Amino acid sequence: MVDPATTPLGKMLLDEITPVVMVLRTPLVEESCGKNGISLLQMLSPFCNFSNIDVPVRTASDQPYRLHKFKLRLVYESDIRHPNLEVAKEQLKQVITRTGEKELSELGSDPTEISDVVGRSESEILPSWFQLFNKELMHTVSFSEHEAFDHPVACLLVVSSEDEQPINRFIDLFNTNKLPSLLNDGAMDPKILKHYLLVHDNQDGPSEKYSCLSCYPVVVHCAASKILTEMRSTFGPNDCQLLCINSSEDGRIEREDNPWASHESDASPSKHLGSFLNNDDFSEIKDVMQELASKHIIPYMEQKIRVLNQQVSATRKGFRNQLKNLWWRKGKEETSDSPNGPMYTFSSIESQIRILGDYAFMLRDYELALSNYRLISTDYKLDKAWKRYAGVQEMMGLAYFMLDQSRKEAEYCMENAFTTYAKIGSSGQQNATRCGLWWVEMLKARHQYKDAATVYFRICGEEPLHSAVMLEQASYCYLLSKPPMLHKYGFHLVLSGDRYKKCDQINHAIRTYRSAVSVYKGTTWSHIKDHVHFHIGQWYAVLGMHDIAVAHMLEVLDCSHQSKTTQELFLRDFLQVVQKTGKTFEVVKPRLPIINISSLKVIFEDHRTYASAEAANVRESLWRSLEEDMIPSLSTARSNWLELQSKLITKKFEESNICVAGEPVKVDIEFKNPLQIPISISNISLICELSTRSDEMESDSNSSTTELQNDEESKLLTTTGEMNSDTSSFTLSEVDISLGGAETILVQLMVTPKVEGILKIVGVRWRLSGSLVGVYNFESNLVKKKIAKGRRKVKSSPSNDLKFIVIKSLPKLEGLIHPLPERAYAGDLRHLVLELRNQSDFSVKNLKMKVSHPRFLSIGDRDDMTKEFPACLQKMTNAEQSVAGGNFNKMPQAVFSFPEGISIQGETPLLWPLWYRAAVPGKISLSITIYYEMGDVSSVIKYRLLRMHYNLEVLPSLNASFQISPWSSRLQQYLVRMDVVNQTSSENFQIHQLSSVGHQWEISLLQPFDSIFPSESLFAGQALSCFFMLKNRGESTTSSDDTSSPSCLLGRDVSLQGTADTLFDISGSPLADFHAHERLLQSVSQDDTNTVDFIFISQPSKSDSDSGISDPQHLFSHHTCHCSILGKTPITWLVDGPRTLHHNFNASFCEVNLKMTIYNSSDAAMFVRVNTFDSPSSSGQTSEATSPRSAVPSGNQAGWHDVPVLTDIKVTSQLPLNQVKRSSLLESVSPFIWSGSSASSVRLQPMSTTDIAMKVCLFSPGTYDLSNYALNWKLLTISGQGNEGETRQSSGSCPGYPYFLTVLQAS
Amino acid sequence: MATTACFIIVSRNEIPIYEAEVGSAVKREDAAQLHQFILHAALDIVQDLAWTTSAMFLKAIDRFNDLVVSVYVTAGHTRFMLLHDSRNDDGIKSFFQEVHELYIKILLNPLYLPGSRITSSHFDTKVRALARKYL
Structure with a gap:
């Protein structure tokens, strides 16, 4: 542990807690000193610091010790009072402002790295003005009445020799009404050590030259010496002294170590301070002061300590006194309730103990001081004299510190003092600050920087400037603590900076923030980063250092986590700053945007060109697969142009991308x-x-x-x-x-x-x-x-x-399809035009085109351009039709080559017709690629590709579904049920026509369409069903081959329109093309030849032609392919016979002959057996009546194969109607019997018919349902078709159709 | 519920990976940055204290005016820091423990890179619910 006296706090205490000498002087004294540009106080002060005296001191103990250093504080009597707070504040502010201005120059430089700062020592980090500031701050509470060390120990009365009646002047000076209040109001003893000093100005002396060089103190000015003797006789011989000054006549004295140098800045620089004081004056002043200290003040204090100590021991020491004191205090308790405790006059024992303690402290007898402080502190506490108590605690802490004992005690005392000061409110605030500063210094001296920082934090009061400085000091404490607490350092710097800013100390604010920036550099704590950079940027801008301001503000631009108003503020301020700079900043990689x-x-x-941005966004692989068979094979193409360009393009650039000039x-x-x-x-x-x-x-x-x-x-x-x-x-x-x-x-x-x-x-x-x-x-x-x-x-x-x-530039085709609708309803058929342009002068040739979805877009014939749509689709006369049907064969090919000789050049575009049909609802991306070659062979790229891409949306419109069921009463005829639902939300459609495709089919309406559907147009959400009759014309063997190829799309049409009977030709080019694609796509796995394709054509209703999407020129075609006949079995049969007869049952029973015609529509021979069930009460009948399923097992009993469930359902689904009727008949009608054989078998060749004769016997008149028979069939499987047997049924049984026979009694 | 509370999870390399203002007080514009400053400054003390105890919950370790910083340090030295003005040690402790569980669940997510920002909205809602429950 270092000696406490050498620590900053020790030095401070030795400096500050020293005897005060009150100086009283006459105006003439000031005048003489004023010649040197300094006051009397200033002149004397440098000589009050005695560093090499050797004074023996004996205080309470008998053991004397020696003081080697001592100091006196000289104060004018007018200054011995409570300093004015406002003035003090102003003074502090000036200190700060002055230093702030000095630092302005440094602010432009880059902040130092935090790692550099950490290792530095305290003196390097701390700005030097902190000490000055702290000192000033402590002085704001000097001369308090509760502390004796600020009370003057002695009084120095100074009178000039020029004064008239100097003796009287001396007496006048110590006139009570001029003295400070401390002496007058009884806080201190007015009987104070007095010392009389007569100042003689040698310049004011008589004209005779007079030198002080060798004759002091013997030879003095006669007048002055006369006064001195007079003084000695009046005030006592020891207390009077003569001081001669201004011995130099010319005022040219200059010294190396001018003791007044620190005051120099106040005066005008031309004038040299102390210029009239020569070396003799110096030594004379020194001697006077030293004598004052060592001969008068110190002995006086010793004396006083001894006296007081005796007094105190007599009254307070010892057990008895303590008890007495305690008792007495307790008794007094009720009376004392003034806020600062009772008033203690100088004569009270408490004050005397305090004086004793303070004097002992000043004479560095800390043990004595401490014991007295301890003694008094309990008294003050009991008296609730909190301020005095705190003051004593404070001194105790300091005494402990100076004794270097018990750190804990010292800290406890300081804390106690601090909190007590803080407790007593505003009057104690300043004292608390001073106490805190001492405490901080104490902690710092022991390297407890962390604790010091907290104390600093505690002493920052409401005064922003004051707390700013304290916080800054706290931050440095954190930095100095081991290990350095950088987070705290930064935080306190920021806090301090904010307070500096509050009192307009921008320079200081920037300084603190600049240090903070180095702490927070690269932090991810977003709010912190924004706050620091934004504010420092703002402040730099205030100072006009816009460059640095912008650099900082740039950091905060990316503030997405901030609120909107903050973002606005940041951006606005940033832009303002940037504008103020008046130049355009170029920032690489800024944060915004x-x-x-x-x-x-x-x-x-390069060789790939795009018609639109959409096309460029499509994946290259898609294009590649689309263009695969269009472009010349890659290897040849590449080698070709490599050969050509080998001179032009070196290997180095071979891998580079190529673009075309222009x-x-x-x-x-x-x-x-x-x-x-x-x-x-x-x-x-x-x-x-x-x-x-x-x-x-x-x-x-x-x-x-x-x-x-x-x-x-x-x-x-x-x-x-x-x-x-x-x-x-x-x-x-x-x-x-x-x-x-x-x-x-x-x-x-x-x-x-x-x-x-x-x-x-x-x-x-x-x-x-x-x-x-x-x-x-x-x-x-x-x-x-x-x-x-x-x-x-x-x-x-x-x-x-x-x-x-x-x-170099190449021709480039630009393509456009118009008017391609972005949205269309399903089935919409349109006529579009492809427009190709070549802006360059060179021609292109050998055009090819491919479409990704030929189902949606087909390429038309050149002649189609001129045709009018949809009139061109309408059915023409037979002669024309045959001509038109000639060009079908080109359709299915994938790549469409434009005719030879077409070249596009210059202004004239190439127009080519296209057919568009919105095939299925949904979104499709339609890609079209056009290949063309350069007319100019010498170009680097031989061919180019034009890629067009469209995203289309198809909305559902009409949905037509077909159900075909065999017509029981007619052979080879079917009933077609068409269900059309309008799935749109707003569109109305006009149904136009239905066509069946293929020669072998003939479709016709069952009843006039007007009667089913008079309104003609189908409204949104409406559904429609109608029935048609479909007839197979029996040319299936030939037509089955034809239907697979789209060349023959001859079919039969049914107009579903009442008024206009113009039918569209389904074998015309676009419809037939699209139908071919539909057929391909809708193909089902089961290739049944007996399937029908339907094309259903509708038009948008004329009423809503105003809506954008439906142009009256539109046509909707719906293709439904591969409709198979529901519940179809390979056999169809027909029971033929009379329906109504008259018979006289009285004569005999009635015998009716029936003929059953069976047709085998399959391509294999088969056995057919007809079973008749005679009795209605037979097992087959009853079981059929109760459960339709058991009809099949009855067939099985006859030895046939099990029937798959699928067909079972199909078959039985037709039954219920029959059964209900049958069951009702069973009860009312008497039975009939089949006559003839109960079962007959036939073998049927494929596609052939046979007749079986049947006979039924009836016994009474009535209506009979002759459906109680069943047909069992079995295919004679051909060996080659074995693999298809899985899907095809090889055998089955069919129950009979209802056949109603009415027999009436003939009259 | 505390009137002011700010919860931050700080990764071991002192990067905030989750932030939430969970106080019921009306939000002030500069509150967020003050909270960050206080919590950031408290990191120094956490550093000192974390090695002096085996407990994860370090209790109230720092204060700024009437705001208190409570810290919970996980085994992986992720620090949960709560700035609050209410004194409810038990509640805060339970809050931290439950958040720790949530945090472990986040860590178990194979797609979560330890030390990166926690963006899970589920985590956020859970933490806020816990704050309402305990603070």
Whole structure:
């Protein structure tokens, strides 16, 4: 442990707690001193610090000790009072402001790294003015009445020799009404040690030259010496002294170590302080002061200590006294309730103990001081004299510290004092501060920096300036603690900075924040970062240091976590600062807006060109698969142009991307606004370099020069030998956008190279809110970029992806399909036009085209262009139809080649018809690719591709479903039930026609359409069912081959329209084409030849032609393919016979002959057995009546195979109607019997019919249902069809149809 | 429910990975940054205290005016820091323990990289519910 006296606190205490000498002087004394530019006090003060005296001191104990250093504090009598708080504050403020100004110059420099700061020692870190400030702060509470060490110990009366009647002046000076209140109101003893000093100004002496050099003190000015003797006789010989000053006549004395140097700044610099004081004066002053201290003050104090000590021991020491005291205090308790406790006069024992303690402290007898402080503190506590108690505790703490004992005690005392001061309210605030400062110093001396910091924090009061300084000191304490507490350091710096700012000490505020920035550098605590950078930026801006301000403000721009108002504030302030700077800042990679580098997408066109941006976004692989069979095989194509270009393009650039001069390279990049407030970004453009290639590629670096287009105004153009154009070799597009809150906008930027060479895209630049230029270099961060249209290379560095070889311009086709609807209802059939343009002068040839979804889009014939839609589809006369049917054969081919000789050039576009049909509801992406070759063979790229892409949406419209069931009463005829539902929400449709496809089918209406559906148009949500009759014309063997090929789409049409009887020709080109595709796509696995295709045609209702989507020119075609006959068995049969007869039952029973015609529609021979059940009460009948399922087992008993459940359901589903009738008949009608054989078997050849004769006997008149028979059939399986047997039924049984026979009694 | 409370999870390398203002008081504009400052400053003390005890809950370790910082340090040195103005040690302890469980569940997520920001909305709602329950 170091000696407490050498610690900062020790030094401070030795400095501050020293005897006070009150100085009383006459105005003439001041005048004489004033010649030197200093006051009397200033003149004497430097000599009150005695560093090498040797005075023996004997206080209470008998053991004397020696003082080697001593100090007196000289104070004018007028200053011995409570300092004015306002004045003190002003003074403190000035201290701070002055130092703040000094530091202004440093603020521009970069903040030091925190790691550098940590290792430094205290003196390096702490600004030196802190001590000054703390001292000033402590002085604000001096001369309090409760502390004796500020009470004057002695009084120095100074009178000039020029004064008239100096003796009287001396007496006058110690006039009570001039004395400070401390002496007058009884707080201290007015009987005080007096010392009389006569000042003689040698310049004012008589004219005779008089030197003090050798004659002091013998030879003095006669007048002065006369006064001195007079004084001695009056005041006593020892207490009077003479001081001669201003011995130098010319005032040219200059010294190296001017003791008044510290006051120099106050006076004008020309005048030298103390210039009239020569060396003799110096030594004289010194001697006077030293004598005062050692001969008068110290002995006086010793004396007093001894006296007081005796008194105290007599009254207070010892057990008896203590008891007595306690008793007495207790008795007094009731009376004392003034806030500061009772008033203690100097004569009271408490005051005397305090004086004793303080004097002992000042004479460094800390043991004595401590014992007395202890003694008195309990008294004060009992008296509730809190301020005095606190003061004593404070002194106890200091005494403990100086004794270097019991740290705990010392700290406890200081804490106690501090809290007590704080408790007594505002009057104790200043004292608390001083106490705290001492406490802090005490902790610091023991390296308890952390505790010191908390004390600093505690002493920061309401006064912002004061607390700012305290907090700053606290922060340094945290920094100095081991290990350094950097978080706390930063936090307290910020707190302090805020308070500095509150009292307009911006320089200090910046200084603290600057240190804080180094702590919080790179922090992820977002609010902290924003706060620090924003405020320091703001303050720098206030000081006019805009550059640094902008640098700090840039840090906070990305403040998405802040509230909207804060974001607005940040941005507004930032822009204001930027504007104030008056220049445009260029910032690389600023935080606002955010560039989404992963969204970077480069679209360029080499041999692949795109009709729209959508097309460019489609995956390359899709295009590739689409174009597979169109383009010449890759290897040949590549080798071809390599051969051609081997001289032009070296291996180095082979892997580079190629773009064509005059055609733009597009770059898509996303700008994201992280804020909630809109920002405007203007002048977004690419930064590009285009180096023109010389002919010899090898020396590329020498001959090629880079042209960097920096800004629109300032073009940095270096011309080359071959290119000396003053215009730029490429053009850039500029985009202005406004980003809303949290919005992300994809910006497309373009660069169009004009000359051949190597184009490199370096980055992107923009202007934020018109003032800040942001630059983002793509290269700088080696993020893996997604190049949408990269070539077939795996190992491509990102830099290569942004590098392009510019080749000379080529023809380029531009394509457009119009009017392609984005949304259409399913079935919509339209006539579209493909328009191809070639802007260049060179022609293109050998055009080919392929569509990804031929179901939706088919390529028409050139003649279709002129035709009118939909009139061209209407049925024409037979002669015309045959002509039109000629061109079917080209349709199914995948690639459509435009006729030879078509070349597109110049202004005239090529128009080509297309047919569009919205086949199925949903969203489809339709891709069309057009291949063309250059007319000019010498070009680098031989062919190009035009890729078109459309996203279409198809909405559900009408849904037609068909159900075909055999017609029981007619052979080879079927009943077709069509269910049409309008699935739209608003559209109305007019049903136009239904066509069956194929020669063998003939469709007709069962009843006039008007009667079923008079309104003709189907409203939204409406459903319609109607029945048709379908007839097989029996040409199935031939037609089955024909229907598979689309060439023959001859069919039968039924007009479903009442008025207009114009039918559409389903064999016409678009309808037939689309039907072929539908057939392919709707094909079912079971290839049953007996299936029917239907085409249902409707038109939008004429009434709602105003809605945009339905043009009256539209046609809706719905294709339903492969409709098979429901519940169809290979056999169909027909029971033929009379329906009604008259018979006279009185004569005999009635015998009716029936004929059953059975037709085998399958392609294999089969056995058919007809079983008749005679008795209605037979097991077959009853079981059938109760449960329809058991009808099949009855068949099984006859030895047939089990029937799959599927057919079982199909069969039985037709039954219920029959059964109900039958069961009712069973009860009312008497039975009939089948006559003839009960079972007959026949073998049927494929596609053949046979007749079986049947007979039934009836016994009474009535209506009979002759359905109680069943047909069992079994295919004679052909060996080659074994694999199909799984899906095809090989056997089955069919119950009979109801056949009603009515027999009436003949009269 | 405390009038002011701010809960932050700080990863071992002193990066805040989760922040929530869970107080019932009306939000003040500058409260968020003050809370961050206080909690950030308290990290120093956590550092000192974490090694002096085997308990995870360090109780109230720091204060700023009337705001108290309570800290819970997990075994992996992730620090749960709660700034609050109510004195409810038991509640805070249970709060921390339950949040620790939630945090462990987050850690068990194979897609969560330890030390990265916790963005799970489920976690957020759970923590807020716990805050309502205990604080």
